[in-house]
Amino acid sequence: MTKKRRVKIYSYNGKKLLSLTEQEIHEIKTDERFDKIHENEFFKAKHRYEVKHYYSSLFWRDLLWIVLAAMLTTIAVDFFISVSGGAGLFPGGFGAIARFFSILINNTLKIPSSTTYFLIYFMINVPLAIFGYFKIGGRFAISTIIYLVLTIIFDLIIQNTPYINPNDLPLLIPIGTLFKTSTMGSMVLWLFVFAVFAGIINGIAYSMTYRAGASTGGSDWVSYYYSVKKDKSIGMINVRINICTLITIIILNTLIMQTKDIEASFKMNQIYYQFKDFESLKNTNFWNEVSTIAQNNKEKYKDIVFIKPENFKDQWLKATEIIARNHDFDDAYSKSMINWLKFKFIFGPSLFSSLILIIVQGITVDKSYPKNKVMNVMISTSKNQEVQQYLYNIGYNNNVFVWQTKTSKKNAFSDQEQDLLMISLPLLYWRRIEQHLLNIDEDMILNITGTQSVKGKHFSYKLDNETRDRALSEEMVANLKIMKKIENESIIKTYNKIQKANKYKNNV
Structure with missing residues (x-):
């Protein structure tokens, strides 16, 4: 009897190993659970690929x-x-x-x-x-x-x-x-x-x-x-x-x-204009408190102690500044004075x-951070298709205007026939992709100009994440090595689920 050839199946990280025949692999891939597992593994691999690219x-x-x-x-x-x-x-x-x-x-x-x-x-x-x-x-x-x-x-x-x-x-x-x-x-x-x-x-x-x-x-x-x-x-x-x-x-x-x-100038203004003469001041609780504090420290507050009716106007301005500046007098303010001070301080x-x-x-x-500042970029390149494909891959979804030259123009960089592309995109995105574009074509010439404004509802100020995601998926599918790893991982996980289900049936 001919021995069936077995295929070694390695997991994504290379640690797990299965040895299966072609028939067993076919049965696993036709199992109803395989497609869903494969879809999940593809999503995980795409995420790993994107994260790896970002971190690098x-x-x-x-x-x-x-x-x-x-x-x-x-x-x-x-x-x-x-x-x-x-x-x-x-x-x-x-x-x-x-x-x-x-x-x-x-x-x-x-x-x-x-x-x-x-x-x-x-x-x-x-x-x-x-x-x-x-x-x-x-x-x-x-x-x-x-x-x-x-x-x-x-x-x-x-x-x-x-x-x-x-x-x-x-x-x-x-x-x-x-x-x-x-x-x-x-x-x-x-x-x-x-x-x-x-x-x-x-x-x-x-x-x-x-x-x-x-x-x-x-x-x-x-x-x-x-x-x-x-x-x-x-x-x-x-x-x-x-x-x-x-x-x-x-x-x-x-x-x-x-x-x-409360800032001193507010308190000073409140005191000075509320008590315009000595008569309006002398019998108030505020003045009684202030006088008591000043009498207990005559040397420091002599300008307050010696205020008299006859020299009130001359001395009151200086006295209010002293009262407003020194926290010794904070308890002298009445509740109504404090409320009025706070009301005015809201708009202070x-x-x-x-x-x-x-x-x-x-x-x-x-x-x-000029999010909506738009740049017009004229790109002279001999690799028209590669540039457009790169723009598509990153999610650029505005118009790309292309002028194809009919004659070759010699310059200091190249004597190849070059096409002229014009794109419009926000300055912030341009800073991210400029070097990538130059890497596509070392003979590329860029002419960058600012735009005063953009009119029209179909202009996009951001890169299209859906387009970018689709391009990333296409790049993944084209990478046979990654797709093989995804398939192997899916086979291993489907095999484990089948074995677990069979074991459960046998126990029942």
């Missing part, structure tokens, strides 16, 4: 963008936002919520408010990351989580390293001492200066994360998703979301704010400087 060419570049973005965000928060105090700057969106709770915690715990800010912000983003994973993509969600973790790490490094923490190395000016060392109103001026710097730094950081296919979390999960679906500018979407959240948080923060946190420097921060941040994002 783009991962380290994108990771570098994310690291730099996390570092810049930490600098903006640690050196410009958190140091402005509980009545200072607020980032927009979910960052404002995290800042609000970090201020509450900082009033009881002796830890840097920036550290609590980053920790709270991370916790807020956990459920949003789940949304991002399913609605935007796993790579986007994971990259964003990496960014958020890095901001916590950088903050801990900065806050616990001598000479570079915000207390030892204040950028621009030590804002915490402005109340004591500056003239009235300087704090407000510097608050706006800090807002501009924080907005620029944050805007650059946000742009870096977008370039890396990630985000900074918070409202970015929603705005990035909406931007991709509607082809809208991310910067301005963020501005709208951030402003709405900011106003709500500023109101809440003002309601819980202590008197000592904290709100408007934070709005400046958000607007500058949005403008910086749109300038640094």
